[in-house]
Amino acid sequence: MRSGTSRRRHRAARPLALAFALVLMGALYAALSPATQVAADTGMSAQVAEGKALFQVTCSSCHGLNGEGTSQGPSLVGVGAAAVEFQMATNRMPMAKPGAQAPRKVVQYTAQEINNIAEYVQTLGPGPAIPKSEQYDYSGLSDDDIARGGELFRTNCSACHQAAGNGGALPNGKYAPALQGVEPLHIYEAIRTGPQQMPVFSAGAIPDEDVASIIGYLKGMEEQPSAGFSLGGLGPVTEGFAAWVLGIGGLALVATWIASRGARAK
Template sequence: MAKPLLLVFALFVMGGLYAILAPSDVSSADTTKSQQVEAGRKLFAVGCSSCHGLNGQGSSQGPTLVGVGAAAVDFQVSTGRMPLAYPQQQAPQTKVSYNDDEIAALAAYVQTLGPGPEIPSASQYQPSGLTDEEVARGGELFRTNCSACHNAEGAGGALPNGKYAPSLVGVSDKHIYEAMLTGPQQMPVFSDQVVTPKDKQEIIAYLQTLHERPNNGGLALGGIGPVSEGLWTWIVGLGVLVAFAVWIAAKGAKAK
């Protein structure tokens, strides 16, 4: 009889110790997470469901959000691209409608709809301690994968059907990383399997170096390469030729 009672007592003590020592932090974290998700669900129902559906399933007005992940929500909402005021070709960057806590709650809720990329930590998107060779490699990666749309200087550029690649000047490291990770709008997704986290850091470091370099003078023409350069070539070059043609014609007429 003593052994069963001793066993019951031991189990009771172990259960009590476990309840006191272990689950408190876990339970608190779970409760906080649940509250955040619930807050995000309410915000979503008011501000997002009219386009994306009450359960994020999508509609004729907006795509499904199932599986896009928290990173996509953080990028779109914290840059003011969402919520979109009215349908248009491309969501522009505007004034942010939510504070940081509300954005985190929306992202946490959408993450529960289906697995997707999480919001990156500062250690992931902030390049530090990279060598000149690694920064140069970031430039190669950028020119290979990004410059066709964003231009070699990251100044942005026009795309078909009224769309455009936005300028990357002044864009935060976090948002550049999230954009590569999630592929907003017409941008392709550069997953960690295609462009590794280290590759992404090197690209960000290259952009930092590019945009922090001093202006040594000269006319940059917007930094958008052959578009503005070609325009000025036509205006100045063709203009000079026309002027010469008029001058020659006028001089020839006087000679007669």
């Protein structure tokens, strides 16, 4: 049996002991959690191990436990981190069920989770990496660069996405989506990874500077959505209006003048 004083001390120590136990549990968990264990066993980084664990829960039903593919989904060997970032961040993946096309949905995964899976898929086979922002920065482009972006877009992209990037129908009920509001990162990744019917454009076909020009062209069009409604597009209309006002107004003045002279002549 303990004395009253020791029991009091014991009670005061309880929160401390609890905090200590929590810290200990945290440390033990960190030391023993599957991620670090796998990392220790195979030399896999903790990030890749976490990505793999989430992949096996969320994606393997269609893409296979090791990304080898199943009848429900293609192999992801060699598609690269950029394809995963694109598919998950635009919320095409995980697909709810196999279908003709994976439309955009509301994003459900954190950037960290997406990066973890992307790094894991990158280890399956080399593929395009997630680009750094310098690779698709379009802020310093000249008017010539943007004009070149427009040419490249008309040559390589408008067959499916239309000249103004409004998107268009493809055979078998599929479609190339409208490109307004797509983040520069995702434009870059779509070009490099070629989702669905879209071809892959490698750095050999369209180097990074040209990708930036295409992005600059698309973003420039967003600021001036349709020539008819923008200020620039109003030019000819304004001129026409001015000509009309001056022309008709002038005729009216002349007519009034003649009429008043006639009236005076009477």
